[in-house]
Amino acid sequence: MGRPPCCDKANVKKGPWTPEEDAKLLAYTSTHGTGNWTNVPQRAGLKRCGKSCRLRYTNYLRPNLKHENFTQEEEDLIVTLHAMLGSRWSLIANQLPGRTDNDVKNYWNTKLSKKLRQRGIDPITHRPIADVMHSIGALVIRPPQPPGTPPNGSYLPAPPLPLVHDVAYHAAGILPPPPTPQQQAVIARVDADAPASPAADHGQQQLRWSDFLADDAAVAVKSEAQQVIGQYHRDAAVAVKSEAQQVLGQYHHESAVAANGGGGVLVAAGSSSGAGGGGDDGAAAFIDAILDCDKETGVDQLIAELLADPAYYAGSSSSSSEMGWGC
DNA sequence: AAGGCGGTCAACCGCCGGGAT
DNA sequence: CATCCCGGCGGTTGACCGCCT
Numbered sequence: 119m120g121r122p123p124c125c126d127k128a129n130v131k132k133g134p135w136t137p138e139e140d141a142k143l144l145a146y147t148s149t150h151g152t153g154n155w156t157n158v159p160q161r162a163g164l165k166r167c168g169k170s171c172r173l174r175y176t177n178y179l180r181p182n183l184k185h186e187n188f189t190q191e192e193e194d195l196i197v198t199l200h201a202m203l204g205s206r207w208s209l210i211a212n213q214l215p216g217r218t219d220n221d222v223k224n225y226w227n228t229k230l231s232k233k234l235r236q237r238g239i240d241p242i243t244h245r246p247i248a249d250v251m252h253s254i255g256a257l258v259i260r261p262p263q264p265p266g267t268p269p270n271g272s273y274l275p276a277p278p279l280p281l282v283h284d285v286a287y288h289a290a291g292i293l294p295p296p297p298t299p300q301q302q303a304v305i306a307r308v309d310a311d312a313p314a315s316p317a318a319d320h321g322q323q324q325l326r327w328s329d330f331l332a333d334d335a336a337v338a339v340k341s342e343a344q345q346v347i348g349q350y351h352r353d354a355a356v357a358v359k360s361e362a363q364q365v366l367g368q369y370h371h372e373s374a375v376a377a378n379g380g381g382g383v384l385v386a387a388g389s390s391s392g393a394g395g396g397g398d399d400g401a402a403a404f405i406d407a408i409l410d411c412d413k414e415t416g417v418d419q420l421i422a423e424l425l426a427d428p429a430y431y432a433g434s435s436s437s438s439s440e441m442g443w444g445c
Numbered sequence: 446a447a448g449g450c451g452g453t454c455a456a457c458c459g460c461c462g463g464g465a466t
Numbered sequence: 467c468a469t470c471c472c473g474g475c476g477g478t479t480g481a482c483c484g485c486c487t
Contacts, residue, residue, distance in 0.1 A: 156472070207475080223476075
C-alpha cells in the first residue's frame, strides 16, 4: 500500500494557490528559509501539505525563476540533454537557469516531443521514427500457444538490431563500425551476467543484453553525473561502470576525432571503431574530468563540458539547431 | 452564443533514496 | 542493522483557456 500520506488529507486544502497563500508562504520562506517543509504550513499559517508548499515554492515562488517562454537555445539544450540523460528532468533543469524540472517536463511533453515527431524523430529514442518502426517490426511476436505445444519454426528470426542507439549515427546515415576488442569484452561480460533468454531453447534470434550497451553507456554518464550530486546509485550500469568509463573515453575521443576530421560522425559506445585502447589523452582527460568533479564541481560543469564539445552534436555541420529543431 | 475539442501547465500522487534515530 | 521521516523525483491529472465549428 506504500507509505501513509505525509499529512492529514482531511485538513489540508488542495488545488490552485491563492495570492494570499502565496504571500504567506513567501513571507515565511523569506524570513525562515526553506528547511523542514513539514513544519512550514503550520508555522506559515497555511492549511496546506508540506509537499504542496515545497512544490509551490520551488516551481513558482522561488526567486530568479524565469516565467517567459523558452528560448531557442534552451530548446536545443533540452533536446540534447534529453538525448543524453533521458527523462531526468531535474538534471536537465539544472542546466537551464531559472527553469524548474516541472517547466522542462511540461515543455517537453507539450511542445518538444511533438516537434520532434513532426520532424520524423522518435522523442524517446531520438532515432528516426522509420528506423524505430523497422526495429519494432523486426521483433519476434509470438502469439500465446496452448500448453504443451512444441515450438515450431514458423516465426522468422529477427535481424540483429544495431548496437548503436544514437541519433547522430542515423542522422549521418552510416552503419556503425565493429566494436573494439575492449568493447567486445564488455559486451561479453554483460551478456554473461544477464539472465538466460527464455526463448533461447527455441533457436530464435534474441535480443542480447549487450544490444543495449549504447544505452548503458548513456546510463553510465548519468551515473557519474549523479554521483557528483550524491543522488544516483544502484543502477544496473554500475556493475560495468569501470568498463563503461573506458568505453566512454573512447566515445568522447572518437567523437572529437570525427568532428575534427570533418566527418561529423558521433561514435557511440559499444560500437566505435578500434582506434585502440581508451588510454589516449583525450579520453583520459575526459574521465579525469569526470572523476575530479566528484570532489570539486557539480553536474553543471560536467555537462557543460560535454555540451561545449561540438562532437556531441553529431559534428559541426549538423547541430541540433541546424538540423531544424527550432521554429 | 454555445458546445466541443485540444493544448497548456499548475498541482497532486506515489515511489525512492538518504539521513537520522 | 532496522525503521522512520523527509526531500526529491518522474508520471499523471485536471482545471483553465483559446480556438473552431
